Amino acid sequence: MPATSSVNPLRQGLRQERMPEPCIMVICGATGDLTLRKLGPAIYNLALGGHLPPEFTVVGFARRPMSSEKFHAHLRAGIDQFSRNRPVSESVWSAFTAGIEYQQGNLDDPEAYAALAKRLDRIDRDRGTAGNRLFYLAVQPSLTPEVVSHLGTAGLAGSSRRTSGRQGWTRVVVEKPFGFDRESAITLNRQIREVFAEEQIYRIDHYLGKETVQNLAVFRFGNGLFEPIWNRRYIDSVQITVAETVGVEGRGEFYDQTGALRDIVQNHVLQLLAVFAMEPPVEFSANDLRDEKLKVLRAVRPMSAEDIAHNTVRGQYTSGWVAGEEVPAYRAEPEVAPDSETETYVALKLGIDSWRWAGVPFFIRTGKALPARVTEIAVQFRRAPLALFGRAGAPDIDPNVLAIRVQPDEGILIRFGAKVPGPGLNIRGVNMDFRYGSSFAVDSPDAYETLLLDCMVGDSSLFTRDDELVRAWEILDPIVETWRSGDGGPLQFYAAGSWGPPAADELLTRDGREWRRP
Amino acid sequence: MTLETLEPTTSTYLEMRDTTVRAVEAELARLWTAATTRIDRGDGTLVTEKGVPHARTSVLNLIATVSGEPASQHVLEVLLSLGSRHPSRAIVLQADPIAPGAALDARIQTHCHEGENGAARTCYEQLALTVRGEAARHLAGIVAPLVIHDLPTDVWWPGDPPFHDPIFDQLVEMADRVVVNSADFGDLLGGLKHLGVIRRRSGVGDIEWERLAPWQELTAQFFDAPRFRRYLPNLSRLRIKYAIGDTPAGGTRSPEAGALLYAGWIATRLAWRRARSREGNANGGMGMILEGRYEMVDIGIEPVATNDVPPGELLSVRLRAFGEAGSAEFIIDRPATEATIVTNADGMTALLRRIPLEAESEAEVLRRQLVLDQRDPLYEDALRAAAILLAAAQEAAA
Numbered sequence: 070m071p072a073t074s075s076v077n078p079l080r081q082g083l084r085q086e087r088m089p090e091p092c093i094m095v096i097c098g099a100t101g102d103l104t105l106r107k108l109g110p111a112i113y114n115l116a117l118g119g120h121l122p123p124e125f126t127v128v129g130f131a132r133r134p135m136s137s138e139k140f141h142a143h144l145r146a147g148i149d150q151f152s153r154n155r156p157v158s159e160s161v162w163s164a165f166t167a168g169i170e171y172q173q174g175n176l177d178d179p180e181a182y183a184a185l186a187k188r189l190d191r192i193d194r195d196r197g198t199a200g201n202r203l204f205y206l207a208v209q210p211s212l213t214p215e216v217v218s219h220l221g222t223a224g225l226a227g228s229s230r231r232t233s234g235r236q237g238w239t240r241v242v243v244e245k246p247f248g249f250d251r252e253s254a255i256t257l258n259r260q261i262r263e264v265f266a267e268e269q270i271y272r273i274d275h276y277l278g279k280e281t282v283q284n285l286a287v288f289r290f291g292n293g294l295f296e297p298i299w300n301r302r303y304i305d306s307v308q309i310t311v312a313e314t315v316g317v318e319g320r321g322e323f324y325d326q327t328g329a330l331r332d333i334v335q336n337h338v339l340q341l342l343a344v345f346a347m348e349p350p351v352e353f354s355a356n357d358l359r360d361e362k363l364k365v366l367r368a369v370r371p372m373s374a375e376d377i378a379h380n381t382v383r384g385q386y387t388s389g390w391v392a393g394e395e396v397p398a399y400r401a402e403p404e405v406a407p408d409s410e411t412e413t414y415v416a417l418k419l420g421i422d423s424w425r426w427a428g429v430p431f432f433i434r435t436g437k438a439l440p441a442r443v444t445e446i447a448v449q450f451r452r453a454p455l456a457l458f459g460r461a462g463a464p465d466i467d468p469n470v471l472a473i474r475v476q477p478d479e480g481i482l483i484r485f486g487a488k489v490p491g492p493g494l495n496i497r498g499v500n501m502d503f504r505y506g507s508s509f510a511v512d513s514p515d516a517y518e519t520l521l522l523d524c525m526v527g528d529s530s531l532f533t534r535d536d537e538l539v540r541a542w543e544i545l546d547p548i549v550e551t552w553r554s555g556d557g558g559p560l561q562f563y564a565a566g567s568w569g570p571p572a573a574d575e576l577l578t579r580d581g582r583e584w585r586r587p
Numbered sequence: 588m589t590l591e592t593l594e595p596t597t598s599t600y601l602e603m604r605d606t607t608v609r610a611v612e613a614e615l616a617r618l619w620t621a622a623t624t625r626i627d628r629g630d631g632t633l634v635t636e637k638g639v640p641h642a643r644t645s646v647l648n649l650i651a652t653v654s655g656e657p658a659s660q661h662v663l664e665v666l667l668s669l670g671s672r673h674p675s676r677a678i679v680l681q682a683d684p685i686a687p688g689a690a691l692d693a694r695i696q697t698h699c700h701e702g703e704n705g706a707a708r709t710c711y712e713q714l715a716l717t718v719r720g721e722a723a724r725h726l727a728g729i730v731a732p733l734v735i736h737d738l739p740t741d742v743w744w745p746g747d748p749p750f751h752d753p754i755f756d757q758l759v760e761m762a763d764r765v766v767v768n769s770a771d772f773g774d775l776l777g778g779l780k781h782l783g784v785i786r787r788r789s790g791v792g793d794i795e796w797e798r799l800a801p802w803q804e805l806t807a808q809f810f811d812a813p814r815f816r817r818y819l820p821n822l823s824r825l826r827i828k829y830a831i832g833d834t835p836a837g838g839t840r841s842p843e844a845g846a847l848l849y850a851g852w853i854a855t856r857l858a859w860r861r862a863r864s865r866e867g868n869a870n871g872g873m874g875m876i877l878e879g880r881y882e883m884v885d886i887g888i889e890p891v892a893t894n895d896v897p898p899g900e901l902l903s904v905r906l907r908a909f910g911e912a913g914s915a916e917f918i919i920d921r922p923a924t925e926a927t928i929v930t931n932a933d934g935m936t937a938l939l940r941r942i943p944l945e946a947e948s949e950a951e952v953l954r955r956q957l958v959l960d961q962r963d964p965l966y967e968d969a970l971r972a973a974a975i976l977l978a979a980a981q982e983a984a985a
Contacts, residue, residue: 077816078856079807082965084800088811119804122811123928123940160943167940197812 089525091124092201092237093192095185097176097216098208099129099140103244105147107275108207111517113148116165117158118514120522124197126168130185132175140171153515168196176208176216182223189225193237200237203524210246214260217241221264242271242524245336246327247533250549251542258535267535271524276337276444277531278516278523280505281479282344285446286358288473288481290349298450300425305468308447309341310587311435314391315442316565317413321404328411330383330545333435337444339366339541340533341475342431345446346421355530359537366540370420377551378558382572384414386438389565396438396565410560412552413437416573419544432577434584438565443587444475458496467498470585479513480504599697605689611714612732614695618712647957648734649675650758651743652682652726659715662745666713667698668950669957676735679715682723682754691729692717727757739763739789741957747773747840750781764789766956768839769796769848770899775841776981779974783967790962795845795899796969797952801944802849802901802919805928809906809917815932818908818915823882825853826889828902833892842899843873844973846888849901851972852965859884861975864983873980882909886976895923897946 080088094112096104115121129140148157172188174181193200204220206213220226226239243261248254261270276282289296298304311333317324324332343362350357372380388398400407414436421431450469458466466486474480481503489495505513523531551557561570568584577583603611649666653659659681666677699710718729734740742762749755759765764787772778782791810816829846853859859877865885872889891902906917915932926944930937 077807077810078819079803079810079853081856082963083803083807085804085807088808091812119801123808124812158943164940164942197814199813 085119087522087526087528088120088122089125089522090201090238091122091196091198092203092525093126093128093189093198094203094205094521094525095128095130095189096205096207097130098206098212099171100131100133100135100143101207103207104129105143106151107515107517108205108521109144109147110152111515111521113144113152113157113162113165114154114515114518115522117154117161120518124168124199126170126192126196126198128185128188128192129169129171130174130176130181131171132173134173135171137169137171141166141169144169176212176219179219179222182219182225186223186225198237202237202239203242204240205242206244210244213243214257217261217264226264226269238269238527239265240269240271240524240527241265242273244273246331247272247336247538248542249327249331250546251539254538254542258538262535268529270535271520271529272533272535272538273520274336274340274533275516275520276475277340277344277533278518278520279475279479280513280519281473281475281481282341283519283531284481285344285473286353296349301427301429303450304429305449305451306430306432306582307345308432308434308449308585309338309345309445310433310447310585311338311444312439312568312587313435313437313442314439316386316396316399316438317402317405319403321402324413325405325409325411328383329413329415329435329437330549334415334417334433335541335545336533338433338435339544340537341444341446342369342419342433343537345473346423346426346431348425353530355528355532356534358530359534363534363537363540365421365423366537366544368421368423368426369544370422371544372547374547374551374554374556377548378556380418380576381548381552381557382414382416382561382570382576383412383552383557384416384436384561384563384570384573385409385411386413386436386565387562389438389567391438391440391566398565399438412560414439414561414563414569414573416569416576417548418576430580432582432584434569434573436563436569439568440566441587442477445585445587446473446475447471447585447587448473449582458494466496472585472587474587478504598699599695601695603693603695606691606693608691608729608732611691611693611695611716614693615712615714615733618695618697647675647738648740649677649743649957650680650730650734650740650761651677651745652680652754652758653745654681654683656681658745659717662743663696663713663715665950665953668948669954675711675957676733676738677711677713678730678733679713680718680726680730680758681716682718682726684720684723686719686723688719690718690720690722724754725757726754727761730758730761734761739960741766741789741792743767743953746771748778750778759785759787762787764792764959766792766794766953768794769844770794770839770841772841772844775844775847776974776977778841779844779847779970779977783970783974788962789960790967791970792956792959792963793848793966793970794949794952794956796848796963796966797956798900798947799845799849799852800955802904803852805919805926805942806853806904806906806917808928809930815915815917815930818910818917818932819857820880821882821908821910822857822879822906823884823909824905824907825850825884825886826903826905827887828889828891828904830893830896830898830900830902831890832898833894839898842890843888843977845899845901847873847973847977848966848969849904850886850888850976851969851974853906854884854886854976855968855972856965861979864979873976874983875976875979888980893922896921900946 096108112127172185174184189202192198206216208216248257289299343365346365347361350361386399389396399405399413400409416434419431419433448471452468470484472482483501484498486496487499489497520531561572563570574584601614651662653662659679662679694715696713697710714733718726722729740762741764742758743766748767765785769778785791810819827846827849829842831842854877859879861877863876865874865876870889872887875886877884877886902922903920908915918929920927921944924943924945925941927941
């Protein structure tokens with residue numbers, strides 16, 4: 070094997086084949102909750118697993134005055150509480166903190182970005198990070214355009230020999246929400262694109278970093294068994310459930326302006342739908358994957374006001390009990406309007422007008438204050454063509470189900486009928502159950518670990534492209550508008566701790582189907 | 588959670604003296620049903636709690652062959668610490684064709700670990716078989732009915748495998764993957780050559796090779812940085828030191844195996860070709876001259892007597908190159924439990940960092956090997972190169 074300057078031949082074939090280049094990760098808004106709960110633990114676990122180069126450096130950038138040592142303590146508190154690997158390895162932590170700094174600055178102050186730029190140049194020289202920079206915008210969504218603009222003005226956004234003569238790459242990670250409708254998403258995209266090129270932008274949806282979601286592509290395209298039946302001929306319907314037990318958890322003000330449709334369906338659910346339903350990509354590359362996902366979103370059947378009234382249900386929880394604890398009504402939550410019409414529950418029936426999926430209904434539901442925390446995609450197959458075993462008066466065998474559990478307890482389950490041992494022909498459903506936790510001797514990384522590492526190595530496969538984003542809003546904007554106009558039917562209420570309003574059940578029962586109880 | 592701290596929450600134990608494969612097979616089949624599970628608490632038999640059968644979890648069949656009861660006990664302990672992280676049906680075989688007594692004794696143990704954070708309980712089983720007399724020459728026939736069908740089967744052969752014994756071939760034939768420890772080979776060159784011709788679906792695993800993983804990672808990290816990568820084609824010297832016990836009888840049988848595999852790895856990745864042997868040093872070291880891309884490469888492998896790390900562990904690696912700005916050196920020193928990583932390049936000496944680098948437990952290394960389910964071309968290349976280097980060194984010494 071020839072040794073070249075562009076590839077490290079000693080890296081090839083090693084377990085850590087995807088080692089990022091030395092780089093600096095700048096967390097804008099570093100003192101917030103996201104850093105504490107997710108980013109700090111994710112970076113620590115990447116370091117613990119040996120996935121980061123020794124030169125890797127983190128710079129916390131935020132308004133609050135703080136020394137680097139205090140910032141270490143802030144990160145450490147989050148890792149101690151939220152890391153999947155605890156207790157913290159002191160030796161790894163010690164080496165890890167050598168590459169963590171804090172830069173105080175108001176995110177609306179151009180001077181702060183100039184000072185940040187100087188610091189990053191100094192780190193490049195001192196730690197050999199070669200001008201590679203990853204900006205993670207852990208800021209309130211309303212601040213994103215301003216932060217991006219300041220990064221550009223300070224010369225921090227270039228990739229960027231053309232703008233500053235600096236070597237190396239620059240990438241930016243943007244958290245959801247990506248706008249609140251099609252127009253605002255286009256505006257946000259435009260604002261970011263004025264500073265960063267599309268290939269520099271990583272719109273993160275942590276659902277796509279989950280092992281089961283990634284495994285979905287392997288499950289479909291890596292096995293000869295499933296892809297042939299992944300179509301309208303064999304599949305009766307698909308249910309996607311994203312159920313939360315929690316209420317709005319102190320996010321009342323944000324949530325009351327957002328609602329379940331925008332908060333969950335626009336990103337998580339439609340991305341799950343797209344990965345589930347897409348055609349095999351030509352290559353397993355970022356743009357090919359995203360092209361295929363986009364095709365699915367484009368094929369989602371537009372709904373008229375009448376369709377929306379017929380095929381959507383919006384609900385809001387009233388007081389009730391979840392997991393043994395009393396939950397107040399949504400309208401009684403802090404910072405929520407007492408007459409709020411915001412939906413905390415959504416059920417939808419969508420159609421995909423493609424050769425593969427024509428006629429297969431996709432039932433979607435998501436809600437807060439539901440009895441269980443679960444995210445899954447459940448495929449219900451068509452019944453056997455002949456009720457061979459039902460002639461003796463026994464009920465029909467339940468149709469086969471394939472459930473892809475995204476969280477918790479990630480895995481895949483297939484349910485089929487089997488004869489109960491003994492005399493007679495009693496048939497009952499049994500499960501074949503694959504669980505990540507008990508089938509592999511390695512822990513699944515947290516989604517943020519996967520996505521951060523992807524970002525550092527420049528793999529945008531699991532990130533949302535601008536056209537996917539706009540198309541997702543095009544699907545949902547008419548629903549929001551119709552609901553707002555009152556033509557979509559009244560807001561339904563459900564008791565906290567129940568599986569949603571009765572109207573959601575009727576959405577399926579009128580078709581002779583019913584929701585799974587995951 | 589470390590492997591060493593794991594304790595099973597529930598264990599069952601069943602001893603079967605002078606038994607048959609059919610009886611063992613039947614007992615294994617009944618094992619996970621509530622009515623017949625027996626828990627040895629000294630008071631007879633019990634069903635599982637609440638009468639609910641435990642769900643067995645298995646990701647592979649693991650067959651380990653040992654000689655003698657102490658070795659059997661050691662292997663069972665290693666497997667126990669592996670259990671909840673790598674649940675398998677483990678079959679530990681102790682075969683003695685010339686021993687008197689019953690042809691087959693069996694001991695069946697089950698272990699269950701509570702899952703963390705509400706995860707499901709993990710249960711698995713260990714089967715220790717003692718085979719005597721003529722039956723010991725037909726191990727494959729004994730083991731075949733006892734493996735779980737449609738699961739991968741790994742054969743782990745701790746110690747010095749009897750490469751020329753038909754029993755070895757019988758068991759290898761059953762395996763998807765064979766795991767050995769080349770540092771335990773009595774005849775290292777013969778063993779490396781033999782490993783090189785074993786063809787199994789998932790290849791060969793080597794505990795000693797797995798122990799090199801952090802060294803390979805640290806070495807590769809030097810050259811991830813583009814400014815150092817340009818030195819790679821100009822490497823001209825490689826020095827490797829490895830540990831041997833400081834008493835003559837101490838240590839593994841072939842402690843040089845890891846150093847040779849490391850040299851083989853570098854040589855194959857950088858396409859060094861064999862040129863000639865040179866004499867090693869007086870301490871039992873080895874020396875070779877290879878042809879690099881632009882430079883001749885002088886390789887030296889040297890043993891160091893120490894008890895600070897287990898025999899066979901690497902102690903230091905030093906790579907030297909000539910570049911446009913003079914010579915450069917890349918150094919990893921690990922005298923005990925901490926490694927120091929230093930570069931001396933571009934006219935500057937830089938202490939890159941100190942990191943903990945403790946010798947890993949056998950269970951941890953084995954666990955990583957068992958995760959692999961495919962051939963490792965990197966190892967296969969390094970293995971061939973190590974055999975060539977060792978043959979050359981032995982030739983020079985002779």
